[in-house]
Structure formats: C-alpha cells, structure tokens
Amino acid sequence: MYSRYESSGLKVRDFCTNEVINEAKFYYWQKKLRASKLPSASFVPIVPVSNSTTSDLSYTVNTGGTTVPVMLPPEYEILYPSGITLRLKGTVTPEFLKVLIQPLINGMFNLNDSMRYYLYSYPTDMRKSFYTLSGVVKDLMGHDVRNGDVFIFVGRTCSSMKILHMECGGLVIYHLRLEEGQFRLPVFDEQTHTYKIT
Incomplete structure (x- = not known):
C-alpha cells in the first residue's frame, strides 16, 4: 500500500x-x-570512495583553442542522527576524515575533573528543561551557562537529578533518576561557601 x-x-x-x-x-x-x-546499529561506517572520473564533477575550459577537462573538487556530506551535518569539499583522506569525526564522538559525555561544578541549593522542578534551567542559572545563581561550567539540579524528593552543561554543539542535559533510594547531598561549608565532595 x-x-x-x-x-x-x-x-x-x-x-x-x-x-x-x-x-x-x-x-x-x-x-x-x-x-x-533505519539501520539497526546506532553507528554507521563511513567509507570514503574516490571516483576518478565522474561526469558530475567535471567540466571543460577552452584555453586558447585547446579544450582542457577540469575536475571540480568532490563534496561530501555526512548527516548524523542527532541532526548535525558535516559538509566537506575537496579530496578527503580517511585519516583526515577520522580527525574531523573524532571530536564529534569525543564530545559526547564531556564532563571531567577540570570543570567547575555548581549545585543549586534549592529543590528543582524536574519538568524544567534547557531554557528554564538556563534561566535559573542566570537569574537565581548569577552565572552564565555559556562559560562551560556544570550546573547540578536535584529534585524535591532527591531521587532525580539534572546536570546542565554547554558543549561545543550546544546545551546538554544529563538526567538521572534513581529507581530506589535518594541522592545524598554534600554539606554546605559556611567558611568557603562551597559544597565539599570527597
């Protein structure tokens, strides 16, 4: 049908x-x-294939009575399921393609010890998303989410947590909800005005 x-x-x-x-x-x-x-795996292999003679990529130029074939540089376009489009012009070696794709792969789950982490000290409505959590960061915490810092929000029952972080592609929210138990929140240090995590 x-x-x-x-x-x-x-x-x-x-x-x-x-x-x-x-x-x-x-x-x-x-x-x-x-x-x-759709493919069954979430990653699809990319195999660069070089076509030495493709009619779409060539045209002729008349230079003083002689006709010379000219090859246009090939164009590559990689569409990722996340909506990211990578467009390349010219000859691309597999090594160069790997260098271009690797940051996209490594960009996933990009939290590490060198970042500054901020815990919002009040219970947060876990229905909030990118814009409203960014508003909390700016208006109530006095920070800018675009600085690359990590902002942690915990729900009223301490069984769910959202982490807001700006990465190279845009804002990312990590959402963790516990099946059982609660998150144990760190104790606020009055002298340093920070939460100490060991």
Whole structure:
C-alpha cells in the first residue's frame, strides 16, 4: 500500500480518501515502515570512495583553442542522527576524515575533573528543561551557562537529578533518576561557601 502511495504522487489526504483509509492509520504505518528501514546499529561506517572520473564533477575550459577537462573538487556530506551535518569539499583522506569525526564522538559525555561544578541549593522542578534551567542559572545563581561550567539540579524528593552543561554543539542535559533510594547531598561549608565532595 505504501509503495502505491509513493508512486501515486498524491497528497496523503487525497490518497487516503481514494483508498478509503483512515489518515491516522496511514501515518501509523508510515512511521512503522520508516523505523524498520533505519539501520539497526546506532553507528554507521563511513567509507570514503574516490571516483576518478565522474561526469558530475567535471567540466571543460577552452584555453586558447585547446579544450582542457577540469575536475571540480568532490563534496561530501555526512548527516548524523542527532541532526548535525558535516559538509566537506575537496579530496578527503580517511585519516583526515577520522580527525574531523573524532571530536564529534569525543564530545559526547564531556564532563571531567577540570570543570567547575555548581549545585543549586534549592529543590528543582524536574519538568524544567534547557531554557528554564538556563534561566535559573542566570537569574537565581548569577552565572552564565555559556562559560562551560556544570550546573547540578536535584529534585524535591532527591531521587532525580539534572546536570546542565554547554558543549561545543550546544546545551546538554544529563538526567538521572534513581529507581530506589535518594541522592545524598554534600554539606554546605559556611567558611568557603562551597559544597565539599570527597
């Protein structure tokens, strides 16, 4: 049925009317079919292939009576499931491609000991997301989320935590919810005005 829709050239509503199909069912099956066509692994290997003669990438230039073929530089475009698009022009070696892709891979879960961590000292509504947590950081904590610092928010019951952090691609939220128990919060040190974590 879906192949008939694709070959019909009709809009979804018109196709469903002609076939006497509920639009909601059509979209349900469309989503199922698209999901089944996705690769099973989250990482897809990238294999650069060099085409020595491709008609799309060449044109001719007339230089004083002689015609010289000129190759346009190849263009590569890598689309990641997260929405990031990497576009490259020119000849790309596998080593160079690896250098370009590695920061994207290493950029995931980019928290380390060299960063400054700030714990918001009041219970936080865990329904808050990027904009509202950024507002808490700016308005109530007096910091700028774009500085690369890490901001920790704990829910009222101490069973869920969100960590807000700015990385090279944008804001990231890590969300941890405990199945059992509670987070044990550090004790506030009045002299240094910090939370000490050992």
